[in-house]
Amino acid sequence: MHNVIVRSISGVVFIILMIACLLFNKFLFAGLVMFIMAGMLSEFYNITMGKTYTFSKVLAILAGITLFALMFAWSCYHIPIRMIGLAIVPLFIIMINSLYVKDKEEYGKFSNIYTGLLYIAVPLALSNLIAFDKAGNFSGYLLLCFFIIIWCCDVGAFTFGITLGRFFPAKLFPSVSPKKTWVGFFGGLVTSVLSAFILCKVGLLKFPLAHSMILALIMSIASVYGDLYESQWKRVYGVKDSGKIIPGHGGLLDRFDSTLMAMPLGALYLAVFDLL
Template sequence: MSCLLLPSRDGFNDITFLYTGLLYIALPITLSPIVVMDGEVFDGWMLLSFFIIIWLSDVGAYCFGTAFGQKPESRKLAPSISPKKSWWGFWSGLVFGIGTAVGLHYLGWLPYGLGHCIALGAIVSAGGVCGDLFESMWKRQFGVKDSGRCIPGHGGMLDRFDSSLVAIPMAYVYLALIDLL
């Protein structure tokens, strides 16, 4: 759809953006079931755990980033892409993500050792920030403020899941590298 609305008629760029969008959404959706399979059994708790880590990391980043990262002397994470994101928010989100992963480990939702859960919390949190920044960059490219009207005040449906679109593939790569899949 975005290719039809682009003012440019540069075919290469239009096709590139089209396929980037398809890959950006299709890859995490394809990898999600693979990441959360426990042998032949689907482990819904693990999928929910990834979303809980992402969402609580977002909450921590928002709360601390708003409280401490909006001061004039605070450094911004990526001012040209997302001017309100600060390093305060990033590091706070990382701490919240790791803390959430550790808590989920003790609840038995993440079936890995404590060290791997700490790493997963950090990877999923950092991947969430990358996904959010990528989607913000993408929206800026097309001059779009919100990605939809499904959830008023939250920037649209894609804004609720943009973090997972990079975090889940990163979690998959980590789990594949440690050979726990």
């Protein structure tokens, strides 16, 4: 019961903080995303690389923040798009730095540096394309809708899995996440599509209803794969939680793993139909 209370309080506080940062102004949005990015990259590198190559890990986090900052400046202030190419400079520094590392015994771990940037930094940097319109005006409402759809998928999957899992125990992906069931998966689909229906009806999702519901369907499936992908990393390295920053919930990577696939694919769907 104590764990449930702690989990509930920390979850509510974190959601309120996120909503405030997304809706108040563009700089709070940028600060929030960069904080989340830095935390997730740090957790991923601690899982996969341990305490080795600290300087290179710091450089990688700075590289991710640089990419986000350049995307932010392009989306908001319309700096020349070619300037985003500057984000590759920190990567070159990481590569050059690796040549000067004396202990090459675990050199293969350096591959995780680039995996983390592709897996975490790139999707979060692309959030700028969702938060700003083509004229450079900031609005966090669409990004908030994305999070609501993902959150509803998680809540629906958990609720259906707990209540109906004993009657329909078929496992979704037992080799990676033994507790996930098919009934939970379909429960998450239902609740995410229902959330998109409501968001569309109240005017927060400003797309045709059919597109809104398809968007939720795509994001729901992607969020499950995002969760499974992070679970596989933790299983390979024998880790239960990615961190302890959120009491009762674990790390930032545990909370935003679904987002890393769901958000870019949702944005891609909208872009294909010229809705973004």
